[in-house]
Amino acid sequence: MDHQGNPLTPAEVLQRRRQVVRAVLGVRSALGPQRSCAEAAAPANVALVKYWGKRDEVLNLPVTDSLSVSLGRLGTWMKIAVAERDRLILDGREHSPDTQEYRRMFEFFDLFRGEAGPFLEIVTRNTVPTAAGVASSASAFAAAVRCLDVLMGWGLSEQELSTLARLGSGSACRSLWYGFVHWHRGKRADGLDSHGEWIPVVWPSLRVLLWVVEGGPKGRSSRDAMRHCVTNSPLYSAWAPLVARDLPVALRAIQEQNLRELGPLAEGNALAMHAIMIAARPSVRYWTPATLVALEQVERWREEGLDVWCTMDAGPNLKLLAEESTARELVRRQPDLQLVDPFEQVSVVDSSQPGFQ
Ligand code: PMV
Numbered sequence: 001m002d003h004q005g006n007p008l009t010p011a012e013v014l015q016r017r018r019q020v021v022r023a024v025l026g027v028r029s030a031l032g033p034q035r036s037c038a039e040a041a042a043p044a045n046v047a048l049v050k051y052w053g054k055r056d057e058v059l060n061l062p063v064t065d066s067l068s069v070s071l072g073r074l075g076t077w078m079k080i081a082v083a084e085r086d087r088l089i090l091d092g093r094e095h096s097p098d099t100q101e102y103r104r105m106f107e108f109f110d111l112f113r114g115e116a117g118p119f120l121e122i123v124t125r126n127t128v129p130t131a132a133g134v135a136s137s138a139s140a141f142a143a144a145v146r147c148l149d150v151l152m153g154w155g156l157s158e159q160e161l162s163t164l165a166r167l168g169s170g171s172a173c174r175s176l177w178y179g180f181v182h183w184h185r186g187k188r189a190d191g192l193d194s195h196g197e198w199i200p201v202v203w204p205s206l207r208v209l210l211w212v213v214e215g216g217p218k219g220r221s222s223r224d225a226m227r228h229c230v231t232n233s234p235l236y237s238a239w240a241p242l243v244a245r246d247l248p249v250a251l252r253a254i255q256e257q258n259l260r261e262l263g264p265l266a267e268g269n270a271l272a273m274h275a276i277m278i279a280a281r282p283s284v285r286y287w288t289p290a291t292l293v294a295l296e297q298v299e300r301w302r303e304e305g306l307d308v309w310c311t312m313d314a315g316p317n318l319k320l321l322a323e324e325s326t327a328r329e330l331v332r333r334q335p336d337l338q339l340v341d342p343f344e345q346v347s348v349v350d351s352s353q354p355g356f357q
Contacts, residue, residue, distance in 0.1 A: 034153030141168025263309030
């Protein structure tokens with residue numbers, strides 16, 4: 001939307017986004033590739049205090065701050081190389097230019113190159129299981145900016161890379177780091193102060209468990225659902241005040257490594273986000289009967305004395321938070337849980353991974 005509330009044309013959208021890229025890159029905007037190829041990895045992340053609602057749709061600027069933890073080894077490996085023509089090979093399969101994945105990826109790369117190219121071959125592999133309901137776009141755009149930084153020889157700071165990744169998808173700005181990340185909403189109209197900040201806490205016993213209760217493709221995109229909720233949910237006005245209360249408590253719980261404080265807070269925050277969706281007119285509902293069965297199971301485990309809490313995003317699946325010993329007991333009871341150490345880092349490049357030619 002422009003200042004009068006009129007929708008921007010695609011050319012105007014591209015121009016606004018390119019202005020931000022130029023502001024971040026400065027004189028480096030003029031640089032061409034400094035090498036022939038580059039490789040990078042980035043972890044997926046799950047929000048403990050959610051991002052729900054944009055104050056600027058074009059630049060993915062959020063209404064509130066948010067807070068996430070990374071998913072360690074689950075994320076994206078990417079390799080980009082200067083080529084004769086654009087190509088996208090995703091999870092070992094070449095995607096044609098009319099696929100959504102191709103368009104989304106190259107619309108992003110187009111922010112950084114002119115008419116003269118360079119053309120790029122992108123080979124990318126997600127280690128997030130596709131049915132896990134964990135967004136792989138966040139790690140993909142974070143890996144993409146890391147690759148570009150090396151290919152173009154920019155030498156940008158982590159925060160600058162986070163600002164650029166946000167233009168691909170909002171939550172991507174939290175995927176530049178392992179562990180906990182605080183995304184500051186920022187106040188500037190150009191969003192240069194809206195980026196992730198790494199929280200220097202390593203909590204070695206913390207685990208995330210992915211619980212896929214419903215495979216299959218996700219329904220409505222989070223972008224679309226967010227937009228709908230901001231204008232059509234009578235509960236949306238409660239969101240920013242809730243985040244303002246939750247965020248400092250979550251930050252303290254992380255510093256103290258106190259799961260009994262962080263767990264209920266993260267669960268309550270996710271449920272509040274879903275309450276906003278459910279109350280929207282018309283309603284947005286990502287839950288299925290299997291989601292409710294799983295939520296009840298989490299409650300039962302707690303009644304039996306296990307310290308486990310859950311969070312959910314724009315989908316029917318759950319992510320559980322527990323300390324390591326509890327997490328192992330949960331896997332024993334529910335073997336389809338996938339256990340993740342948020343702090344497990346992958347070496348930047350592993351060209352032997354399937355999908356790399
Ligand atoms: O960055 P997006 O557009 O994929 O939005 C992510 C939204 C949620 O996953 C629901 C919440 C969050 O903070 O990650």
